[in-house]
Amino acid sequence: MTLPASVMIADVELDVERYELRRGGRQIRLERLPMELLILMASRSGQLVTRADIVRALWGGNAFRDTDNGINTAIRKIRVALGEDPENPRYLLTVKGKGYRLDAVQASCAMEPPIAPPSPVRVLVLPFENRTGDARQDNFCDALSDEISGNLGMLNPEQILVIARTTSMCYRRTTRSIAEIAHELGLDYVLEGSITRDTGRVRVRAQLVRCLDQAQVWGGAHEMTATDALDIQKTAGTVLADEVLPALAEQQRRMLARRLPIDPSAHDAYLRGRYYWTRRVHFDAGFAAHHALNAEDFIRARGYFETAIDRDPTYALGYVGLSNVYGATAAHGFYASSQGYPKARETALRALELDAGLPEAHQALAGVHYFYDWDWRKAEAEFIEALRLNPNHGETSRLYARLLLVLGREAEGRAQFERAEKADPLGFGGSRLFGLVQAGRYGEVINEFLAAGHGNRSPLVYQLLAIAFEVQGRYEEAVDATVDALTRCNEFARAESIRTVWEAGGYSAVLQWYLQDLLTRRQKGYTSPLLFAEIYARLGKPDEMFHWLDIALAERSPRLCELRTNAWFHPYRATKRFRGVERRVGY
Incomplete structure (x- = not known):
């Protein structure tokens, strides 16, 4: 029921x-x-x-x-x-x-319920259309709409629900009308815009459309300088607030302005960095590390965030971006956690020093407490504070949901995943599947995928399917899902190698191939010891698994925080030796 x-x-x-x-x-x-x-x-x-x-x-x-x-x-x-x-x-x-x-x-x-407050107004910021003829502006267009979404979402979270970026990206270059999009998502307003080139000058155009009657309630066009790009965000936010929230407090307007840097070029760099970070971070970190997916997006993101801080050392969101990159690259297995998380903590604290009311900064610090400190109490406190400041921040809800599942609080975790779904209805599927994998509901993951059909799904969906199929002993389908995931990540050679090994020797040969690949990589550079513990767990070799778990514990491998919900270790959880490992993590 x-x-x-x-x-x-x-x-x-x-x-x-x-x-x-x-x-x-x-x-x-x-x-x-x-x-x-x-x-x-x-x-x-x-x-x-x-x-x-x-x-x-x-x-x-x-x-x-x-x-x-x-x-x-x-x-x-x-x-x-x-x-x-x-x-x-x-x-x-x-x-x-x-x-x-x-x-x-x-x-x-x-029972007679108390009078409920009106439902929040639902707003979607569509990806800005690039009409400049310069493909280099595509990333900026996407990131600009993403940042506008974040800013509007903070105006009054109880009364404005801004649909998240992942859903918005599904409507890039869409042929659907605003009426059709509004019907699909239950929207009240859509903000759309474009960047064009006119006699050598770039212009930004934007308009706010009321979905009920397709009326334009605000429109603006500005020369495309970084300053005017910021003005678009301020103006759109102010007009939207005046349209749907006449009593918006001046304090909230100041809060929106505080998120913007002194130097507009810093904001431009931040937007570009956020684009690359977001594009890569929505992967399963274990799958990405296991298959050595490259760090190009993270490297680009870090460069842009550093540029943002160089241009404006007081720009708090720039430090948040750096904190995200330092933590994520360690979690994705590019180097030991001791090389990433101390820097992630330092930059998150710097962001909070500059702006204690910045929800993204609280989320960044929560990530350090979760992945590195294994301090569930402090992590939860920071997640809760981030959501208090912006209840519509889907990324915070998703990560907080993972913590709750680790702590065995499944009902609360499901509630947080549902909260994220409201803010990101189309992009949530992969994240919710991640939650189902964490909860050990592998059959539900498979059934939901099969019911939805094989459409244009994100790499994350196939990464999670590969896990679910393997745990259930459906090895051919696990290989298919792995190949699909790698193909969507442009790792064509690796996908072909895995397919060849499978056809020649079956799944045991595939697992042995994974092990040999890890051993080869470890001779050339850093390879997370947790990856070895996972592959030996999958091979059914507990002694080797515990050996590598000991090394991972000494190193504080980030993903050990989710040891309890890691699919590969489920067969060993009831053993005394494994419970000892869990205690060392802090369960």
């Missing part, structure tokens, strides 16, 4: 989306484990939930933990929260020798 966002259990409201329990509008404190169990039982309203079901859902089927006492304690705390008499419960019933049943669950709409 799909659980609604909010349900009633007698006179108690369970708000799944907010992860809260309330009676009469007042919050009832309930710890994480009892809350997860309550959500599970509410989703099975009136049906038996066995103790085995509970162990699988809350502990991943780990019978080595003291699950009996844990279940009994959680049941007792739930009954206290519901105001039940433990000796004569009315709602949470024990079925002796079987499990439990939760009665009296109904949709919360049965």
Whole structure:
């Protein structure tokens, strides 16, 4: 059963989306484990939930933990929260020798809800059209629309929902009308623009269109200098705010202005750097490192971010960009984490020093706490602060969702993935599939892909499919997905080599080929020890796997933060030795 966002259990409201329990509008404190169990039982309203079901859902089927006492304690705390008499419960019933049943669950709409605030206005910034005849401006056009989206999304997140960049990119050079796009995404406004060349001078044009009646509510054209590119962002943001939020506070306008640098050329460099960073970061880092996908996009991004800071040393977003690159390149396996994450921390802190209210800076620092410090408490605090400042920042929700899944808080993690989906409806698929892989739901990943058909999907989708197919023993399809992913990354030679090895010797030969490739690469330069631990896990060689895990722990390999949800280690999780490794990571 799909659980609604909010349900009633007698006179108690369970708000799944907010992860809260309330009676009469007042919050009832309930710890994480009892809350997860309550959500599970509410989703099975009136049906038996066995103790085995509970162990699988809350502990991943780990019978080595003291699950009996844990279940009994959680049941007792739930009954206290519901105001039940433990000796004569009315709602949470024990079925002796079987499990439990939760009665009296109904949709919360049965109660008179408080007057809800109006739904946020949905806005899409289309990729700016490059009409200059200069293909070098394509990247700037894309990045300009991306940055405008980010700026508008911060104006008033409770009342303006700006659809994220990934979805916007799906409509590049589209033949669909604004009415058709609005219908597909449920939009209220579309901002579209173009860059043209006229007698040697470049001009930027933009217009804000109200989808209801296709009326243009604002339009502007400016000479294409970096200063005027910034003016486009300021003007579009101000006009949109005046159109849909007449009471927008001056403080919010100042917040938008603060994101822009003193030197316009710094902003130009930042936009170009963000384009290359975004293009590469939406890969599975493990797949990218395993197949040695090149670092060209990261290198370009870093160069542009450094240029932005050189032009304006007070530009906080430039430091955020550098922090992102330093962390991502370590996570993608280009060098040891000790070479990247200290710099990622330093630049994130510098960004916060310049602008403590910058959500991207809080997210960057959260990434350092998550991937390098393995400090879940600090990472969560920074994620929460970033989302407080900009609830519509999909990237923060996606990464926070991964942390929540690692901590076993699957219901909260799903809520964050759903939150990201609202901000990025078309680009979210690959990220949500990543969440399903993390949660061990490999069959769902495959079924969802097969149901959607083989369209023009992102490399990430095929990278995740390769994992799901291999875990389920569907090796030919795993090879096909790997080849598709590599082909979409322009790694044609490697894709062909893997296909040839598969046809000659089957999947065991493919895994051995991967191992030999790693050994060869390690002789030439840095190769993450976690990659060796993963390949030995896939080969079924635990001694070698634990040897390399020890080296990865000593090095603080970034992806160890997701050791618990790493598909390749699932067969070993119940062993005492592996639980010792988990404890060293901090679980």
